[in-house]
Amino acid sequence: MDILSHYNYWVAIFLMMTGFYVVIASGNLVKKLIGLNVFQASVFILYISAGVVDKGVPPILKEGASILYSNPLPHVLILTAIVVGVGTTALGLALAIRIKEAYGSVEEDDIHAQEED
Amino acid sequence: MKIPASEVLLLLALIIPVVGSFFIFLCRKFPNVREGITLITGIALFANVSLIASRVFTGERPEFVLAEPFSGFTLSLAVEPLGMLFALLASFLWIITSIYAIGYMRGHGEDNQTRFYIFFACSIASVMGVAFAGDLLTLFVFYEILTLMTYPLVTHSGTAEARRSGRVYLGILISTSMVFFLLAVVWTALEVGTLAFSIGGIYPEGTEPWVLGLLLALFVFGIGKAAIMPFHRWLPAAMVAPTPVSALLHAVAVVKAGVFSILKICIYIFGASSLHNLAVAEWLSLLAGFTIIAASIVAMGKDNLKARLAYSTISQLSYVTLGALLGNSAAWTGASMHMVAHAFGKITLFFCAGAILVAHHKKNVSELDGLGRVMPFTMGAFFIGSLSIAGLPPTAGMWSKWYLVLGTVDAGELILLNVLLLSTLLNVYYLVSIPIRGFFKPLRTPVSGIKEAPLPCLIAIGVTTTITVGLFIYPEHLFQAVSGLVTTW
């Protein structure tokens, strides 16, 4: 088992770290949300790629189909997770708008500066 | 009528004052009815306690389990002679103090009298709980409730000074008990597996001496109500309260709850043999000795009469603590008797101080010159009271001091013997001198004729003074009650 045989994991890890870094390092609330999205997407990819069966086909029932198909369960699960992710993003953006109204900025530094005084 | 079981009577001792306070609240619009209810409650409680006493002194030992929060550990009431004595003392003096309070509160025109009577009754209920506590946990709980119930009494006047004093009061009593006392209780529970008081102590043989020593120190310092130095500051602070509070609670009920707890823990949790083997017990008794002398010396410098009495109380409380720590039967007899003797002596002194305040609005010792001619009855009673505190005949204080002295001799503590004797001299100097000045020095501001305090105050003073002398002439009953205890130790 060489290192690249599980390249899907490497992609997931790369995306995860990228997203995580953006969440932590960026002071802009909207960018934070984008980072959060990338972070979540990495997990979705992890799930979906885990369901793939070598040479499997999409699990759609039709006449004379091959018996070998990918595991549909992870895909369905991720559908739910994507919905949750969309909800989170929507709520986060709504909060960002309210914060912009209240503080006139979505930069963390500006907000902190306003709270200091 | 069928006389109820002793267990029911025990519970009644807690319930009667609480029910009384409820009725006091209902009758808040009618001062006469309200005070009548206070007196009736007091009499009912005393009758109830006497009924229990009549059974306990014939050997019955009623018990009552209130709840069992943890398996093996209960909240329970149980009676033994020492607690019985304390309950009798407190419930009897409550009646007397109530009579006195009626005269004082009206004569002094205090506000919020209903609140005063309600919390007074609740405090007495907590005192009953302390007296009848069947185990350490229950003792601790009622000890804390007592602190909380007396707090509104201490800050009764609501002035900035009262609030400040109330803060010292709560701060010291709550913090010592939460940090030291509770720790000792929990530690004991974990170490022994039970908290029930039992004769000869509960710590098993072979408990590490350092553990026992540490626990004893935690108990003695944790029970801040016993006012051993350096945790004594709350008592002078509490003197901002109306005089009846100072008289009953801070000369009798609260402070005695403190020394009573120490005495009870020494007798029923440690037991004589453990105490004898503990170096810490000796150090602590020396600290008590130091408190006796130091408090007396501070008292000398106090011109405010109630402050002087407060420091005298601190000094006297350490007599009991000292007796408890010595751990021999003479000392324990002396300590138990001193609880009673000091109660009557000191309450007389406080009553007199209050009477002087009500009749002449004088608070300071230096203003009392010649007052004996204006208030001969009050000053006469003050004289008897101070003799009792000093431990001189013809007063009850002599007997208790006698046994304490015997106790120090038995324990071979010559230093403490000298402390007790020196303390007598100091007492004569700073207490007995007051009535002497009152009678023999000329009046500062001439007052024509005799002007005593209201009659209820005088009745109360008369009763306590008579008993102080009576206990000198007829000490047998008290001694028997206490020695009934001693044989069981």
Next chain:
Amino acid sequence: MATIEQLAIFQITIPLIVAPLVFLLKNGNRAWFLTLVTSVAMMWVASQLLVHVLSVGEFVTQIGGWAAPWGIEYRVDTVNAFVLLIVSGMSSIVLMFARQSVNQEIESNKRSLFYTSWLLCLTGLLGVTITGDAFNVFVFLEISSLSSYVLIAMGRDRRALTSSFQYLVMGTIGATFILIGIGFLFIVTGTLNMADISERLSDTSQTRTVRTAFAFIIVGIGLKLAMFPLHLWLPNAYAYAPSVASAFLAATATKVALYMLLRFIYTVFGFEFSFDLPLSETLVILSSAAILVGSVVAIFQDNLKRLLAYSSVAQIGYMLLGVSLATQAGLSAALLHVFNHAVIKGGLFLVLGCFVFRFGTASLKLLSGKGTQMPWTFAAFIAGGLSLIGVPLTTGFVSKWQLVTAALDIGWWPVALVVLAGSILAIVYVWRAVEVLYFRPVSDDSQIVKEAPLELLLPTWLLIGANIYFGINTELSIGVADVAAHWLMTGTR
């Protein structure tokens, strides 16, 4: 008793269905009433479930008739029935308090939204607790989290928005960690049913994948649980949320997170697997630090809500400390404290709700000397504070007692010292609040207020009274906690 077992499904469906109805009502008071009725009904159902499992043990309800590992099943045993009752009970009591407080703190056009979020949050919390499916846990967790972000953001202070955002970011990371963990478990076992996972793991236990899954799940739950040092979102969130939302979340959300932790440690991964890893050592260090640091920081807070929030961080430490002992007695102490702390903190946050209702602030500086104006509220604060310290006759004492005896049973006396130190620090921060509220001179132009209305005082004192009741009569609380702990440890009644 098939009927009672079918009730389990109602724990989720009813609040979920009622939530949009509440939104349609528009009128705040009617929305409140419907929410309250729903919540009380859920409490009744939960109590029926608890009584039922106490007599027959575990039971399973399959959703839509799909048999388990494929379908989702709800699995009720003593442990989660206990938590269900705590969650729905606290929700109901806090809701009794909510009407007037919400009317004052939240604009009229947002009130029905508030109650809608409340019901969704309740659905999520109950769902996490009742479900037997690992992925379902994630979904319900997110339902409760998203709605709690909304609840928090409705606070009057604009800092409520930033706190909610901060919580959203950290909460989403936590939930995603849990999702990763569940994903790994799925990869290893090919199933999402907790009981099934547990069975299949027992063959393949000690692989690196399973250990990784374990780590992800523990850290993810730790974020939700505000386990030290992952607690940073909690103080702000509790401080700026509307008063009733603070009370509700403080009493339920972290409790459900702790339940999740126990469920994964004991049921999914199994006791032996979990404690073969250095879980016990990690937890004991983190929870001791939580107790000490949380309490010390609490001492220096000016805002009373923040003070209680930091105290919550410390109190969560006590629960984790119980878990870290890895004995049945320790576990029982942890479960007991879940209940007791819900009662203590719920009560205290309601007390603050009363203060905020009258004075419009929870800042100690502004409340200086004002305690005297609201004697009953202030008395409730003292009683609750005593319980927080752990004075006998209060639930706080019962919890600490059980914890210390459990620790000494296995000779972990330093744990006893930590508990002692925590209590002493609690004396300091409670006393400081009492001191400022009562003994300091009144600060500003002395606005004179009346005592809080009965509608607020009653639920407050109900919880404070429960504190004392369960401090004396522990038969019920310790009894159920013992049974539940036994169940988790051994899987038998």
